[in-house]
Amino acid sequence: MNALGRHILVEFSGCNAEVLNDVSIIERSMIEAAQIAGATVINSTFHHFSPWGVSGVVVIQESHLAIHTWPEYRYAAVDLFTCGDSVDPWVSFEHLKKAFQANYSAIEMNRGSLHVIKKSDFQPQHIRTKPSFDLEKGFQIERNVWFTDKDENQALSLRYTGEVLFDETNPFQRVRVLDSYSHGKFLAINNMVMCTERDEFHYHEMISHPIMQAHGNAKNILVIGGGDGGTIRELFKYNQVEKVTMVEIDESVIRASKEHLPNIASEFGNSKLNLIIGDGIQFVKEAAANSYDVIIVDGSDPVGPAQGLFTAEFYNNCKNALKEGGMIITQGESPMFHEGTFVELNQCLKGIFGKSQVHTMLFHATTYPSGMWSLQMGVKGNTHPAKDFNKDKARQFSNDKSLKYYNEDLHAAAFALPTFVRKMLGENA
Ligand code: SPD
Secondary structure, three states, X not given: OOEEEEEEEEEEEOOOHHHHOOHHHHHHHHHHHHHHOOOOEEEEEEEEOOOOOEEEEEEEOOEEEEEEEEHHHOEEEEEEEEEOOOOOHHHHHHHHHHHHOOEEEEEEEEEEEOOOOOOOOOOOOOOOOOOOOEXXXXXXXXXXXXXXXXXXXXXXXXXXXXXXXXXXXXXXXXXXXXXXXXXXXXXXXXXXXXEEOOXXXXXXXXXXXXXXXXXXXXXXXXXXXXXXXXXXXXXXXXXXXXXXXXXXXOHHHHHHHHHHOOOOOOOOOOOOEEEEEOOHHHHHHHOOOOOEEEEEEEOOOOOHHHHXXXXXHHHHHHHHHEEEEEEEEEXXXXXXXXXXXXXXXXXXXXXXXXXXXXXXXXXXXXXXXXXXXXXXXXXXXXXXXXXXXXHHHHHHHHHHOOOOOOOHHHHHHOOOOOHHHHHHOOOOO
16 A cells, blocks of 8 residues: 555445444444454544434544444444554444445545655654553553433433443333443433432432421332332331332333342332332222322333323322322422423422422432422322421431431422522412
C-alpha cells in the first residue's frame, strides 16, 4: 500500500432498526469488529440519542471505527479507518454487515497517499522511552457507554460498564440490569431507570414509611407492581404487618432482581408474603371490598402494562378494596418531567377520594429524569397524613431500623410543596 491508511466509508441500509437503536449491541459489535480484524482496542465511547439513534467511536491503536445510526431509516453511516497493513478493515465490515443484518454500499479510499505527501525530518521533542501500555497485559479498553432515560427534550444518563447482566424482552416490556459506574447495578424497564443500588432507598423508603406511619397500624397490605422487591423489604420492617399481598405482572422483574440486586430483593422468602404473578388492575377489580389497610402502587411509568395504573377505574377499585380509614399511595411521576401525567393523576385521585383527602409528596429521585419525583396519597377517611402521625414513633422507628432517607422531620416536610407545584395542582395556600 503506497499510503498511510485505508478508509472504508460504508452505507448500511435496510438494517434491523432495533439493533440500530441499541447502544449495547452496537458498542459490542463495533469492538468485536475491531478485534476480529486484528486491531488493538484502546477505548470506546457510545451514546444513545433522543429520541433514537446511536453515535460512537472505537479508538484502536491503528486508528478508529466510527458509526452514526438512524434507526427510523434503518440506516447507519460507518467509517472504518486503519493505518498500516496489519489490520484489514474489510474484516470489520463483514462482521458489522452480519450484526446489523444490513444491505450495503461501500467505497475504499487510500488516505495519506505517498505520491502526494512526503515524510519530513520532524522529531517530537519528548519521546516516551517506555511504551504507554503494559506489553504483558496489552491495552486496557476504556469503554464509555451510556444508558439514557429520556423523553424528546430531557434526559438522565448513567455511564455503565457496557456489560449487560440481564436482558429479556417479553410481551409486557424489556427488562434489563446494567452496571453503572456511579450508582452500582440498576434495573431498567423499557429504557427507563427503575432503581439503582445506590439511591433506591430514597424511593422505597418514601413509598412505604410515610403511609405506614400515617396509618399507624396497617396489618393487611396490597402492593401492585414492586417486582424488584424494595417496597416489600421496607414493609416487613413493621412487626404488626400480618400479610402483604404483592401482585406483579412480570415475573422477569422479580427474577432479574433476585439474581442481580439481592439487597433489594431480600424479602421474597418472607412467610407473610402472598406473591401473585398477575395483572394488578384485574386483581383490584375482583378484590373484596373493605379488605386492605394500605395499598401501595409501585408501578412503572405510564407506558406498557403500567398505563392502566393511571386510570380512574383502577383507583375507584382500589378505594373499594380499602378498609374505612385505609390509605393508598402511588408513584406519581414528576412535576418537572411529566407535568401532564402528574397533574392528571392528582385530579383523578381528587375526583375519587375528595379534594382534601389527596396529598402529594415530593422527594429527591437522583436517577429519575429531573431528579424531582412525586408520590400521591389518597385517604378513605379523615386522617391528614402529614399532620396526624405520631412523630415520636416515627423517630423511634427510623432510628431502630437505621433508615437512610425517611425520618420524622422529613415526614411532614415531604408534603410541603413548592409554590409552582401548588399552582399546578390548584392548591394555592
Ligand atoms: N421513572 C421511574 C418511575 C419508577 C417508579 N417505580 C420504580 C420501581 C421501584 N420499585
